[in-house]
Amino acid sequence: MDWECCWDREVISMGDCPNIREGDEDLLASQRRRILEKCCDCPNFKRDLIRFRDSGHPLSPVFSLVHEEYRRQKTQIQSLVSFLDNKTLEVRFLHELGSVLQSSVDLEEVLSVALTAITAGKGFGMNRAFLFMTDKERGHLQGYLAIGPRNYEEASQTWNEIASNDLDLQTLAQNFRKNKLSAERAKFHDILERLSVPLSRTDHILVKALDGKHPVLIEDAFHHPEIEPEFARLLGVDTFLLMPLISRNRRVGVIIADNCITHRRITEEDMRSLETFTFPVAFAIERAALYDRLQVELNRVTEASNKLKEQQELIVRMEKMALVGRITSSIAHSIRNPLMIIGGFARSMLKNTPESDPKRDFIESIVGEARQLEGVLDEILNYSDSLYPTRDFWDANYLVESAIRDTAEAQRARGCVCGFEAGHDLPPAWIDFKQVAYCLRTILQSDIDGTVEQGVISIGTSLEGDVIVIRIEDRSRCVSQDELDTMLTPFSSTQDLGGGLGLALCKTMLDKQGIPLNAESLPEGGLLYTIILPTRKEEQP
């Protein structure tokens, strides 16, 4: 019998079998494999079988039966292989997902991965997903994040992008977080805002799903007895899947997934796969949320620790300063009494010493030196005081007036005048009155000492922005800028200028309060002191 099919030939050539194409060359010389893989489905072979059956051979019905069974089994095996391939892909996907979720403690990253996994074609391939998180403090289940297209055009564009890039889940999630998370939040903001359910509402489908701890498939949502019409309207889809996120019996949240664009049916298998997926997601979300809270607490503890450290340093500093203050005061006290006795007796002696007495010069020297030493002592004590500025709100005009009044005697002795132009409606200045008054007095005294007889010192106060500016101007006195700078520098020789340590000390004291003191030699002659007083507490250092 001549057969149409090539099954009876050990070796064939290319073109002998219509089912053998390029790439199948190894079948040309392998009769067994060729019969199993190609001939059984070949129309030529079927025709050969018919001819064999028609020949009346007693084995022909058996042969047909075996052939038919073989084909059925083959189809079944192919179907099983396909099923196993899908399961392998799913397991691989879940493994990948688990690895990513396990390695992350960042809530946004976890959410990005979870929602990407639900909607990615390589994942569960749902069109859209909403995440609700439980807010334990408020006792609410609140819409938190959503992902997915809002219409077909957007869907088509997104899916084309994903298809053309062929990225793995982690990269997809990273891209989503980097490029789309904020946009998706904004896109679904209106829906998420309104999707808030009190956890006490046990009749609400979301709370029911959460309490039931099992996924719920909702079909025909618009007519479903357990779905509120407003809820269905907000989602805008009649079939969706509710997946509770439970971690160690704690209610973490709920995910809603739907196929609002493709309307692909959600199967039992989808439900089972997604249920498996929700366990690691819930755990990862809870862990990330706990990590967030831990970070907040850690920051608080760090902040408290830093504050404590600062306070400790402050206490140590204050103790040191207090010690310095006590030592300074003690020394000053020990010095002042003998000094005043020396100076006092010298003055008494001077009073009773005739002008012609040659010893008078010596006694006058003692009086002068004692006075100078008392001045130095005052400065030391004032510096000791300046370590503890005590600020309050004070009238700047009153401050200037008291300084002018306190130097009245010196003005009279020198024959000069202080003219004061008080600013109107000044707010109170936030200063240590005693220290700033001392500084003003010292500046005035220094100027009175250095000015010409009958000189005029102009003083003015004004509000500039939110600070009060005090200007002390003396047009009759010429001092170079270098000399002025020297006067304001501690431990510089200023004897010629008559300023002593006073001005440098003033600058230091004012600096400690954050009050700038500037001394300027005017180009047209004269000098100008500027003191800027704050009017607000927060301007202090």
Added chain:
Amino acid sequence: MSRILVVDDEANICVLYSEELADEGYEVVTASNTSEAIEKLQEGQFDLTVLDIKLKNESGIDLLQKLVKERHDMPVILCSAFSCYKDDFSAWLADGYVVKSGDLSELKQEIARVLAKKAQKAKTGL
């Protein structure tokens, strides 16, 4: 002639005050500690007390409080090496405050002012 009690633990300061204030026409009695001061105050009448704040191991502020309570008609001027006591509330009970200096002009002025005020008060009852 006004009688002034000077309370200071420094003997030389007491001598200096005595001489200088006597020159100004005051009768001066001195005491070196609080018990001596109280004793002197019980012995005779004084128009004013000049009181040092640091009296060896005693506090002039304590004596000031006692004087204000028991001898409220007698003014007290605090005299100290420390200017910081000016800001101490307890020191505000005194009628005057002078920082010690070899130049006694300020002290003399303050004594004159306080005594004039006392005289005015006695005259007007205010």
